[in-house]
Amino acid sequence: MSDTNQARITHIQNLATLVAWDAELGSHVYIENADLVMRGNTVIHAGTGYSGPADVVVAGSGLMAMPGLVNIHTHPSSEPGNRGLLEELGSDKLGQSSLYEYMPVFRMGIETAQYANQVAVAEMLLSGVTTYVDMSLPRPGWADVVAATGIRGVLGPMFRSAAWRTPDGHSVEYAWDEAAAVKSFEAALAVVDSAVNHPSGRLGAMLCPSQVDTCSSELLKQAQAAARRLGIPMQIHAAQSVVEFSEMTRRHGRTPIEWLDDQELLDGDLIIGHGIFLNDHRTLYWPHADDFGLLQRSGAHVAHCPTVFARRGIALSFLGRYLRAGINVGIGTDTFPHNMLDEMRLACYVARLQAGHFRAASTEEVFNAATVNGARMLGREDIGRITVGGKADFSLVDLSHPYMRPGREPLRSLIYSAGDRAIRDVYVDGEQVVQNGKLLTIDLEEAMQQVERAQAQTIATVSQRDYAGRGIDAMSPRVFPCRA
Incomplete structure (x- = not known):
């Protein structure tokens, strides 16, 4: 950000509703007929009656300002390429998961990662996400690609000791290679350095050993020591599948969490x-x-991503139970689409279905999970909330959108009815990245074309990677047959 932008004062005037943070209550609150003012990338006023100077004045009438959402778990470098392939696939002999039989076969090459990343970030920004955790394999130039989108990115390079495969569709084998794990871990540390020292000032990092069943104890302890030395968090996939649970209890007689x-x-x-x-x-x-x-x-956190599991008849049991026990839970878009508002709505509904009652997850709990809870996992109090001194990361919601009306309860209308259709403008670090529903920082059409080309190349060769030599139409049939 230039010195000029750092000094520029932007006044969003007379907002219909401001979702602001009340430190005394420890809660978000609604403030009506409010002003939101930022100097550069920092909020300097969030409330009524601003009468100070302004270089830029934005009309806030008919709009709601809400804090930028924090997406705590994503795989944006690969997931956009799975659209149209994985929505209805799972292995009925491997706990209904798609992890072992299908995902390795459909994965695009790393040369397409930057374009998939742009597609996913575009979806996030358009649904109000301003900070996300990017769990991907290390690659050159990753930090620059994320920074160019304008989002606040936390790079989470993944590494592991073993790769899995299924030789028959009903068992899973692990190929261990600790020498390769050491190289991958070193590459991850280089990514962390590139992120925390990036000139954009918007990037952070965490270490992401891939899965509890693919990492040795030694690798995990090295990662933990490095994360503590660097002052960054660590995230690992654990308790994510029946196969993983069975494998860990077979090896150790202990659950993955134990x-x-x-x-x-x-x-x-x-x-x-x-x-x-x-x-x-x-x-x-x-x-x-x-x-x-x-x-x-323990105080450990949980990244909750309901969509990818609901597709396969699997669900957390249940969100409100975890939160009310004091377990900090954030929300992530593990899969496509990277639409955070859709994920939040499903989080509410899945919890209620699991528990069998409508109080199993409230709108307040889910909104907190997608804002302050995710920020807490990152060790930050300046994002996920609109507060004086905090970062100017927020969205402006169009309250005149038909799905937002009648407008008595704007957050309920947004989450349960309007979704991303009502997100009008998005600001990250004081800079506008979405204007009138249009991206300002990403050429989405170009990125989408690259992902489409890569998917076509991938599905043309799936039989070479599938244990049974099946082609794409056998592995992922179309909804209806094609006729001439």
Whole structure:
């Protein structure tokens, strides 16, 4: 940001509603007929009656300003290429997951990662996300690609000790290579350095050992030590599948959560990606553990991504239970589309279905999960909320949109009815990145064309990677047959 932009005062005047942070209440609050003022990338006024100077005045009439959403778990370098392929696929002999039989076969090459990244970030920005965690494989130029989109990115380079494969569709094998793990970990550390020292000032980092069942204890302990030295969090996929649960109990006689605790890894600096298959999940029978209690006592966080699991009949049990026990839960868009508002709505509905009652997840809880809870995982109090001294990361919502009306309760209308259709403008670090629903920082059409080309190349060769040599129409049939 230039010195001129740092000094520029922008006044968004007479907002119909401002979703601001009240430090005394420890809560978001509605303020009506409010002003939101920023100097450069910092909020200097959030409330009524601003009468100070302004270089730029923006009419806020008919708009709601809300804090930028924090997307705590994404795989944007690969997931856009899975659209049209994975929505209805799972392995009925591998716990209904798509992880082992399908995802490795459909994965695009790393040369397309930057374009997939742009597509995913575009979806996030258009749904009000201003900060996201990007869990991807290390690659050159990653930091520059993310910075150019204008979003606040937290790069989470992934690394592991073993790769998995299924040789038959009903079992999973692990190929261990610790020498390769060391190189991958070194590459991850280089990514972290490129992010935290990036000149944009908008990038951060976390370390992301890939999965609890693919990482050795030694690798995880090295990662934990490095994360502590660097002052950054760590995130790992754990309790995400029946296969993983069975594998960890077979190896160690311990659940994935118990094993992490045994290794002294389960603490307030660790984010558990998914955290679904605890020992008391209804699909398991392992009554001898207390995974929920371990999560509760450890202070570990959970990244909740309902869409990717709901597609396969799988769900966390249940969101309100975790939150009300004091387990900090954030929201992520693990899969496509990277539409955070859709994810938030589904988080509410899935929790209520799982619990069998409508109080299993409230709008307040889900909005907090997508804002302040995610920010807490990143160790930040200057994002995920609109507060004086905080970062100027926010969205302007069009309250005149038909799906926002009648307008008594704007956040309910946004989450349950309008979704991203009502997001008009988005600002990150004081800079506008979406204007009147249009992206200002990403050539989405060009990126989408590149992803389409890469997907076509990938599906043309799936039989070479599939254990059974199946072609695309056998692996992922079309909804209806094509006729001439």
